[in-house]
Every structure is written in C-alpha cells, then in structure tokens.
Amino acid sequence: MNSELPAYQLKFSAKRRSIQLKIQSGQLWVCAPAGCDLKLIQQLIMQKKHWIDKHLQQQQQTEAGWLEQGQIPFFDDKLQLKIVQDSVNQFSLDGDCLWLQLSHRNKMDSQHKWIEKLVTGFYMQQAQLWFSQQVLHEQQRMSLQSRQVRVCNFKAKWGSCDSSGLLSFNWRLLMAPAWVARYVVVHELAHLVHMNHSKNFWALVAEFNSDAAKARLWLKQNQHWMQL
C-alpha cells in the first residue's frame, strides 16, 4: 500500500466549518476553516486516500475534451474560448480568442450543445475559406480543374473526390498543422486523375507533396484527439 501524501491545493476560508475535499481539473483541492491545524488536514487526506486516488484516476481516464479545457487547436495555434451571455448565439474571432455569445434564452442544460454547435460552425466557416483557397493554389500547380469545394462533418475520412470533380474536406483538418491539411488537398486533387490508390496515384501525390508519408503518419497518430 502506498502511504505517500497526495499533492493538494489548500485554501483557507473564514466561512468554512469543516474540511472539504474535491477533485477538479486533475487536482486535489482542500478547503479548510481558517486556522485549521495542518496535521488535521493531512490526516483527513490520508484517511480519504483511496477515494482521492480513485477519482483522480477516473478523471485522467476521461481526459477532458477541448471544450472542457476552454481552448481549441487551430492549425499550429490554440484559440482560447471566451464565453459570454448575450441576446443571440454566435461566434466571432478576435486574435487568439474565439468569443462565443450564448443567448440567455437557451435552456440551462443545452449550453454545452450550443457551445459545440458554435465552435463547429466556426471551424466549418474557416475550413470553407481555407480549402477553397488551397484547392485553387494546388490545382493550378498540378494543372487540374476541380468543380466545387465543400466542407463536411465526416466521421471516418479526411476528404473525398467524386467523378464530377466535387472535392470534400473534413473540417477537423483545421486541428492539424497546415502542412498536414495541405497534403489532403493534393491527395484529393490527385483523384481527379486516378480514381484509386494505385501506384500511379501515389506517384502523382508524391510529385506535388513531399510530406505525404509524414502527413499520413501524423494523421494516424493524432486523429484520436481531433474532435470536440
């Protein structure tokens, strides 16, 4: 049995009459009455050690998602989420901050759904702009012509290309570094020539994107956290 005292954050409060323990943000927080004997606090922590260990472990296993962390990845950067109550539900980007306005008319238990909806809306909007621009650039380099660029909420793929020249991209690619997303653009454009993953297809991708192998590996290794 491990008898070591767990690390904890201690706060004294004049209003408290008893010692309170809670697990939050992966840490043990102790709130104690002002002037409370430190020995008493440590004694209580040791008594509750089993409960503390169990809950700390549980929290690590259900590692907080991006929204719970209050920040989201955006290419190589992180955007801080700033939530304010307002009369409408909408998002706006201001430097490194993504402001989320939540309507005070929203039901209390739907707030999280609204946050997710607004953040997804932000990604979709940015992805449409970014992929449209990248496709224009890359198709010129590759002497190809697509018909339309679309952003999708794919669950299990990064992009697609149909025989009519419609290219679709997963908005979650904006959580990856730009060089990774650029590879997917070249990949889908190459399907305008080869509607398969043949040797010739991969040769064409490699001709226009030297990061292809690295980017595929990156996506495989990181896809698990590329979601809200």
Ligand SMILES: [Zn+2]
């Ligand atoms: Zn493909």
